[in-house]
Amino acid sequence: xxxxxxxxxxxxxxxxxxxxxxxxxxxxxxxxxxxxxxxxxxxxxxxxxxxxxxxxxxxxxxxxxxxxxxxxxxxxxxxxxxxxxxxxxxxxxxxxxxxxxxxxxxxxxxxxxxxxxxxxxxxxxxxxxxxxxxxxxxxxxxxxxxx
Amino acid sequence: xxxxxxxxxxxxxxxxxxxxxxxxxxxxxxxxxxxxxxxxxxxxxxxxxxxxxxxxxxxxxxxxxxxxxxxxxxxxxxxxxxxxxxxxxxxxxxxxxxxxxxxxxxxxxxxxxxxxxxxxxxxxxxxxxxxxxxxxxxxxxxxxxxx
Amino acid sequence: xxxxxxxxxxxxxxxxxxxxxxxxxxxxxxxxxxxxxxxxxxxxxxxxxxxxxxxxxxxxxxxxxxxxxxxxxxxxxxxxxxxxxxxxxxxxxxxxxxxxxxxxxxxxxxxxxxxxxxxxxxxxxxxxxxxxxxxxxxxxxxxxxxx
Amino acid sequence: xxxxxxxxxxxxxxxxxxxxxxxxxxxxxxxxxxxxxxxxxxxxxxxxxxxxxxxxxxxxxxxxxxxxxxxxxxxxxxxxxxxxxxxxxxxxxxxxxxxxxxxxxxxxxxxxxxxxxxxxxxxxxxxxxxxxxxxxxxxxxxxxxxx
Numbered sequence: 001x002x003x004x005x006x007x008x009x010x011x012x013x014x015x016x017x018x019x020x021x022x023x024x025x026x027x028x029x030x031x032x033x034x035x036x037x038x039x040x041x042x043x044x045x046x047x048x049x050x051x052x053x054x055x056x057x058x059x060x061x062x063x064x065x066x067x068x069x070x071x072x073x074x075x076x077x078x079x080x081x082x083x084x085x086x087x088x089x090x091x092x093x094x095x096x097x098x099x100x101x102x103x104x105x106x107x108x109x110x111x112x113x114x115x116x117x118x119x120x121x122x123x124x125x126x127x128x129x130x131x132x133x134x135x136x137x138x139x140x141x142x143x144x145x146x147x
Numbered sequence: 148x149x150x151x152x153x154x155x156x157x158x159x160x161x162x163x164x165x166x167x168x169x170x171x172x173x174x175x176x177x178x179x180x181x182x183x184x185x186x187x188x189x190x191x192x193x194x195x196x197x198x199x200x201x202x203x204x205x206x207x208x209x210x211x212x213x214x215x216x217x218x219x220x221x222x223x224x225x226x227x228x229x230x231x232x233x234x235x236x237x238x239x240x241x242x243x244x245x246x247x248x249x250x251x252x253x254x255x256x257x258x259x260x261x262x263x264x265x266x267x268x269x270x271x272x273x274x275x276x277x278x279x280x281x282x283x284x285x286x287x288x289x290x291x292x293x294x
Numbered sequence: 295x296x297x298x299x300x301x302x303x304x305x306x307x308x309x310x311x312x313x314x315x316x317x318x319x320x321x322x323x324x325x326x327x328x329x330x331x332x333x334x335x336x337x338x339x340x341x342x343x344x345x346x347x348x349x350x351x352x353x354x355x356x357x358x359x360x361x362x363x364x365x366x367x368x369x370x371x372x373x374x375x376x377x378x379x380x381x382x383x384x385x386x387x388x389x390x391x392x393x394x395x396x397x398x399x400x401x402x403x404x405x406x407x408x409x410x411x412x413x414x415x416x417x418x419x420x421x422x423x424x425x426x427x428x429x430x431x432x433x434x435x436x437x438x439x440x441x
Numbered sequence: 442x443x444x445x446x447x448x449x450x451x452x453x454x455x456x457x458x459x460x461x462x463x464x465x466x467x468x469x470x471x472x473x474x475x476x477x478x479x480x481x482x483x484x485x486x487x488x489x490x491x492x493x494x495x496x497x498x499x500x501x502x503x504x505x506x507x508x509x510x511x512x513x514x515x516x517x518x519x520x521x522x523x524x525x526x527x528x529x530x531x532x533x534x535x536x537x538x539x540x541x542x543x544x545x546x547x548x549x550x551x552x553x554x555x556x557x558x559x560x561x562x563x564x565x566x567x568x569x570x571x572x573x574x575x576x577x578x579x580x581x582x583x584x585x586x587x588x
Binding site: 025026047048053055056057059086088089090091092121122123124125127135136137138139140143 | 176178179180181182183218219220221222224256257258260273275277282283284285286287288289291
Binding site for chain 2: 323325326327328329330365366367368369371403404405407420422424429430431432433434435436438
């Protein structure tokens with residue numbers, strides 16, 4: 001039994017301890033069509049830099065393994081970017097910090113698709129400081145279950 | 148019969164009077180993954196201070212009892228914070244006003260999970276006045292029913 | 295047969311002509327918990343004044359009759375405000391333009407509940423010009439069907 | 442067999458190769474009630490001009506054919522605007538770039554209804570630079586399946 005199986009077992013025991021009752025809140029497939037990472041900023045690093053980030057909450061008792069793909073208008077895609085979110089944690093990831101296997105192009109319109117092995121909830125948030133002030137937007141992504 | 152039972156009974160009678168027909172609008176489990184309370188502000192107290200708040204509408208005839216937990220990236224959590232929302236009322240709570248049993252850390256990325264004994268609707272709103280001007284965002288949280 | 299019945303009949307014929315197939319897109323019950331109408335503005339009337347508005351799209355073939363109630367934190371409520379939205383039209387209404395039967399209090403936290411006789415889609419949008427610049431937010435409200 | 446049929450066949454083969462298992466994520470009917478394209482701007486073309494755009498992600502293996510109609514308060518409508526979104530691509534379209542069969546009126550309140558032959562996900566985003574700074578908002582549109 002390798003480390004990963006042991007971790008999964010621990011996850012399962014924890015879930016069972018929680019009552020073993022029910023699915024954690026969320027969905028396993030998410031999309032966000034309206035992506036755009038502004039490439040200019042007027043703010044100081046890192047807090048006031050323009051960015052778009054993907055925010056994941058794993059409310060369940062099992063490690064969530066995510067696979068994220070960025071889609072563009074011209075048919076190229078970037079990814080897959082693999083991320084893990086531990087049980088009962090959030091993870092916020094700036095799109096420009098996705099660099100493995102390679103950095104995605106910025107400043108272009110994109111959308112992301114995300115798949116998870118367990119239900120999670122996904123939100124996307126943009127901070128735009130191209131001008132002297134700050135503009136923000138956010139929305140829960142669109143979620144569904146693979147059928 | 149203690150006060151609380153009497154209050155619940157009154158709630159039930161009121162619901163019955165409403166036709167006793169149907170569930171009030173909403174869900175019993177809610178999550179918001181993209182939390183961040185800016186710790187700096189340029190505005191006057193209390194109106195223009197940076198904050199993030201959680202807005203709950205209880206459209207039904209029964210008192211709603213909420214339990215809120217804040218999740219972070221590093222596995223610690225804050226809470227539970229217990230709140231009540233009376234029938235046919237809203238309650239807006241700033242995250243930095245959650246101080247019982249203890250104040251949560253601010254300025255860090257977080258998400259919240261909220262459970263209610265009756266269906267409610269939950270929205271989260273941020274006001275960011277770190278710069279001279281104001282940026283706002285808002286989204287209905289992600290809701291589901293415990294299964 | 296009065297005018298109203300004739301109009302409904304016309305609506306029904308039109309719906310039947312559309313194929314008579316299916317429900318129009320939307321829901322019949324909507325809520326928005328996070329309401330706040332800023333009472334100060336730095337902008338010119340009417341375009342840049344701070345406001346919060348409720349936006350309804352009636353995609354179906356029948357007149358939509360809406361009943362809107364504003365809920366507050368202290369248990370008072372304002373309304374009901376009655377509005378109609380013609381087939382295949384939108385209607386955007388600023389909260390501060392709801393004055394019949396009486397103007398609701400502004401500058402206080404509120405939420406709205408909306409019921410419609412036919413499915414509609416509801417969104418709420420805020421423009422905040424208390425500071426020299428402009429901040430905006432928007433979200434589709436939370437919708438459900440009466441059960 | 443014309444070009445279009447061949448393209449559809451290729452789409453179908455690709456979908457089958459993907460496992461042929463399941464519907465792509467999304468819905469076939471979408472609406473956004475809260476549209477408003479600010480007609481003034483303080484920014485440079487094209488990046489900082491005020492605009493509202495419609496963002497579509499087609500996560501499936503078939504070409505998506507969209508039909509968009511803009512609805513107004515006075516009963517006139519604009520469109521239909523026909524757009525295609527290739528498999529696994531996004532398409533972001535500014536409302537003021539919809540000019541065929543004719544340009545829609547700007548500066549007026551509107552809502553859009555969108556139908557697609559295959560499931561897609563739709564988001565709408567506004568950038569408002571009427572003032573010296575920038576305000577943004579965004580929300581996933583309201584989606585449903587034709588019934």
